[in-house]
Amino acid sequence: MGKVYVIGIGPGGEDYMAPAAKQAILASDTIIGYKTYVDLIRPILENKKIVDSGMKKEVERCTLALEMAQEGSIVSLVSSGDPGIYGMAGAILEVKNQKNIDVEVEVVPGVTAISAAASVLGAPLMHDFAVISLSDLLTEWEVIKKRIHLAAEGDFAIGLYNPKSKGRVTQIEEARDILLKYRKGDTPVGIVKNAKREGEEVTVTTLEEMLQHPIDMLTVVIIGNSNTYIKDGKIITPRGYHI
Numbered sequence: 001m002g003k004v005y006v007i008g009i010g011p012g013g014e015d016y017m018a019p020a021a022k023q024a025i026l027a028s029d030t031i032i033g034y035k036t037y038v039d040l041i042r043p044i045l046e047n048k049k050i051v052d053s054g055m056k057k058e059v060e061r062c063t064l065a066l067e068m069a070q071e072g073s074i075v076s077l078v079s080s081g082d083p084g085i086y087g088m089a090g091a092i093l094e095v096k097n098q099k100n101i102d103v104e105v106e107v108v109p110g111v112t113a114i115s116a117a118a119s120v121l122g123a124p125l126m127h128d129f130a131v132i133s134l135s136d137l138l139t140e141w142e143v144i145k146k147r148i149h150l151a152a153e154g155d156f157a158i159g160l161y162n163p164k165s166k167g168r169v170t171q172i173e174e175a176r177d178i179l180l181k182y183r184k185g186d187t188p189v190g191i192v193k194n195a196k197r198e199g200e201e202v203t204v205t206t207l208e209e210m211l212q213h214p215i216d217m218l219t220v221v222i223i224g225n226s227n228t229y230i231k232d233g234k235i236i237t238p239r240g241y242h243i
């Protein structure tokens with residue numbers, strides 16, 4: 001009997017991939033994933049069967065991984081960041097249950113984009129925070145908006161995944177307008193593109209000015225809470241220490 005590893009490769013290169021993830025990849029005979037992610041780990045994929053696929057074929061990818069494992073393959077299904085955060089872990093367990101496929105699935109965690117981005121910005125997530133994806137492909141925009149309102153009202157620092165794509169540009173503007181109802185215009189905002197991988201770009205700005213900077217699908221946006229401040233270019237959310 002084979003097995004499926006659902007692997008988080010972290011934000012980019014090998015340096016930020018857990019040794020356990022690398023071990024699982026080395027133990028696999030087949031690697032399945034979206035081409036961009038497969039390319040990020042290409043150097044360690046010698047002698048592996050590689051099945052790369054398009055972005056929106058998650059269910060097909062999961063079914064293929066499970067079927068190959070049923071036939072005896074050790075398969076690594078790769079996600080960027082952490083597979084349990086907007087990644088493939090949920091999809092594979094759902095497909096396994098729906099199709100009643102009896103195969104072992106092991107989820108291997110990874111450094112998720114928000115942790116990578118926070119590290120580059122300083123310490124913006126030192127207090128309670130919420131993470132919200134602005135993609136309304138699988139979630140209704142009304143639901144997303146409600147979550148933005150509630151996270152803002154609760155004074156959580158907020159991380160936004162999937163903030164803006166070529167065809168989806170208004171959500172980030174609406175999100176910002178909602179946040180301005182609860183937070184001051186000078187609330188610190190960090191915009192990080194390609195955190196901890198080639199092409200890293202970091203912008204430290206404010207809620208008022210954040211839309212003047214480029215934001216795309218390779219970016220996460222972190223909005224501070226009411227106590228967050230900027231010092232020497234770093235964003236800090238105080239934990240409450242008496243220093």
Ligand code: SAH
Pocket residue numbers: 011012079080081082083084085086087111112113114116117160161162163192193194195196197216217218219220
């Ligand atoms: N499973 C992934 C998230 C996939 S959703 C994880 O745990 O990180 C895809 C979104 O993640 C992108 O639109 C972007 O908002 C964010 N993202 C992924 N990698 C990133 C990186 N290295 N730098 C900045 N944002 C990243």
